[in-house]
Amino acid sequence: MLSQKMAELGTNRSVIRELFEYGKKRKAEIGEDKVFDFSIGNPSVPAPDCVKETAIDLLEHEDDLLLHGYTSAQGDAGLRKNIAEYLNGQHGLHLTEDNLYITVGAAASLTITIKALTEEGDEFISFAPYFPEYRVFVENAGAVFVPVNSDPADFQIDLEALEKAMNTHTKGIILNSPNNPSGVVITEDCIKAVCALLEKKQQEYGHPIFLIADEPYRELVYGDVKVPYLMNYYDNTIVCYSYSKSLSLPGERIGYIAVSDKAAEWKQIYAAVCGAGRSLGYVCAPSLFQQVVARCMGKTSDVSIYKKNRDLLYNALTEYGYRCIKPDGAFYLFVEALEKDANAFSEKAKEFELLIVPADSFGTPGFVRISYCVSTEQIEKSLPAFKALAEAYR
Numbered sequence: 001m002l003s004q005k006m007a008e009l010g011t012n013r014s015v016i017r018e019l020f021e022y023g024k025k026r027k028a029e030i031g032e033d034k035v036f037d038f039s040i041g042n043p044s045v046p047a048p049d050c051v052k053e054t055a056i057d058l059l060e061h062e063d064d065l066l067l068h069g070y071t072s073a074q075g076d077a078g079l080r081k082n083i084a085e086y087l088n089g090q091h092g093l094h095l096t097e098d099n100l101y102i103t104v105g106a107a108a109s110l111t112i113t114i115k116a117l118t119e120e121g122d123e124f125i126s127f128a129p130y131f132p133e134y135r136v137f138v139e140n141a142g143a144v145f146v147p148v149n150s151d152p153a154d155f156q157i158d159l160e161a162l163e164k165a166m167n168t169h170t171k172g173i174i175l176n177s178p179n180n181p182s183g184v185v186i187t188e189d190c191i192k193a194v195c196a197l198l199e200k201k202q203q204e205y206g207h208p209i210f211l212i213a214d215e216p217y218r219e220l221v222y223g224d225v226k227v228p229y230l231m232n233y234y235d236n237t238i239v240c241y242s243y244s245k246s247l248s249l250p251g252e253r254i255g256y257i258a259v260s261d262k263a264a265e266w267k268q269i270y271a272a273v274c275g276a277g278r279s280l281g282y283v284c285a286p287s288l289f290q291q292v293v294a295r296c297m298g299k300t301s302d303v304s305i306y307k308k309n310r311d312l313l314y315n316a317l318t319e320y321g322y323r324c325i326k327p328d329g330a331f332y333l334f335v336e337a338l339e340k341d342a343n344a345f346s347e348k349a350k351e352f353e354l355l356i357v358p359a360d361s362f363g364t365p366g367f368v369r370i371s372y373c374v375s376t377e378q379i380e381k382s383l384p385a386f387k388a389l390a391e392a393y394r
Contacts, residue, residue: 014132016040016357019346023355030353036382037355038370041180041331043248045301045373051247054295058288071290073283074274075102075256079294083256086297091229099261101273102285105253106216106242111137112282113212113238113257114172116272118143122171124212127157128363129181129334131214134174143171147363155184155325155334159193166201172210173198177227178217181362181369182334183310183327185221188228195234208236208264216242216255219300221329222307235262238269243293245330248301252289306331309372309379316383320390331373334359338393342368348392352385 013021019039027035058067074080080097087093103109110133114124118141125146126134138145148165151158162173173194177186198209213230218241221227231237242255259270277283313333317324323336335356337345342358346368349356359367372379 009136015361016132019355019357022350026353026355033381035353035355036378036385038372038374038382039355039357041245041371041373042250043245043301043331043373044375045248045303045305047248048296048299048301050296050299051249051292054292055288058291062291067288067291069287070284071102071287073278075100075285076287076290076294079290080256082294082297083258087258091232093231094261095258096261099259099266099270101257101259101270101277102290103240103242103255103257103277104282104285105244105250105255106214106240107133107137108253108277108280108282108285109240109242109255109257110134110174110212110214111140112273112276112280113240114138114141114143115276115280116269117171117210119171121169123167123169124172124174125162125165125170126174126176127162129155129179129359129367129369130174130363131176131180132361144169146170149363155179155182156190157186157194159190159197162194163197163201166197166209168205168207170201170205170209172212174212174214175230176214178221178327178329180217180330181332181357181359181364181367182325183330183332184325184334185225185227185328188226191228191230191233195230198234198236202236210263211237213237213239215239216245217330219246220303220306220331222303222310223328225328227329231258231260231262235260236264238263246300247293247296249289249293252286252292254285254289254293305376306373309374309376312376312379313370313372317386320387322386322390331371333370333372334364335368335370337366337368338390340366342366349389352389354382354385354389 023037080100084095114137122143123146124138127150128147135145148161202209211234237260239258244250325334339345346358357369
């Protein structure tokens with residue numbers, strides 16, 4: 001009568017969403033200021049002024065058909081050209097609008113890309129900890145999801161484990177840096193080693209292996225940390241991007257796919273991206289915000305607020321005895337649970353009104369994710385609760 005797999009996905013929400021919904025219920029019961037919700041990666045820093053100013057200007061002065069009508073299926077040509085020129089200027093590339101496909105956020109970018117590449121029997125590798133929906137996207141495309149553990153000391157990529165996981169069915173590697181949930185930025189040396197291994201395996205297997213860069217957090221880095229742009233290290237690269245985090249626009253759902261012009265038969269890859277977008281119904285991303293991001297190219301929200309939150313939370317929790325992976329990017333703190341069962345630890349945290357996400361579904365049992373994209377005031381108020389939680393295990 002219906003797809004049991006889809007019914008299962010619709011019935012069983014992700015642990016992140018379950019906690020988020022629990023938090024809303026709990027806030028209604030005892031007051032919003034008494035619940036410390038660190039469950040979801042919803043940017044708390046306002047969008048830069050250019051977003052509101054541009055939206056108002058467009059609504060007051062542009063033709064309604066441009067703002068509310070259909071664009072080309074793959075996105076407005078002007079926006080695609082703007083993105084190509086911006087990426088070329090930033091990274092020394094030679095892209096055109098015909099390398100870009102505008103999407104409804106990074107989830108659509110990934111879903112379309114995986115669908116475009118998948119043939120029967122294909123496998124896609126990603127590195128734990130990974131965003132849980134990767135498995136959903138890969139399996140829905142008819143491929144096999146293959147998780148590979150990272151180095152537990154620093155969560156950089158374990159090259160030996162990666163090579164052991166690869167075989168003739170490997171079609172792609174999904175690499176997320178800065179990483180959700182750990183906030184780790186994969187180093188340039190590590191990227192070079194991964195790319196060298198992929199080149200070697202392409203020759204050995206006699207077919208392309210694609211590097212899929214999931215980059216919604218690219219601009220959210222602290223200090224002088226460098227996030228390598230993967231097209232400059234490996235030809236068969238496809239970048240999946242979203243403005244949700246950089247411009248604090250998660251609800252507007254605008255992102256893109258960029259296919260490297262150095263990829264093998266890149267025009268065919270781009271055609272497959274367009275075909276996958278068509279088959280999935282992911283065409284004509286929201287027109288108004290295509291125009292907004294076209295005029296806000298290169299702008300970001302105030303990342304310094306996230307850095308302040310990171311430093312405050314990291315310093316306090318390490319002082320209380322927690323083992324934390326210090327994040328160089330994104331807005332997540334990855335913390336080792338104070339007992340082996342991270343789900344039980346997350347439940348224990350609820351007794352102190354702390355909502356933190358157990359990382360089993362991220363492929364890393366024994367850890368929890370804390371989203372610090374909240375107000376600094378919430379973090380300050382939550383610190384006694386984190387201290388009391390630690391003391392409960394002593």
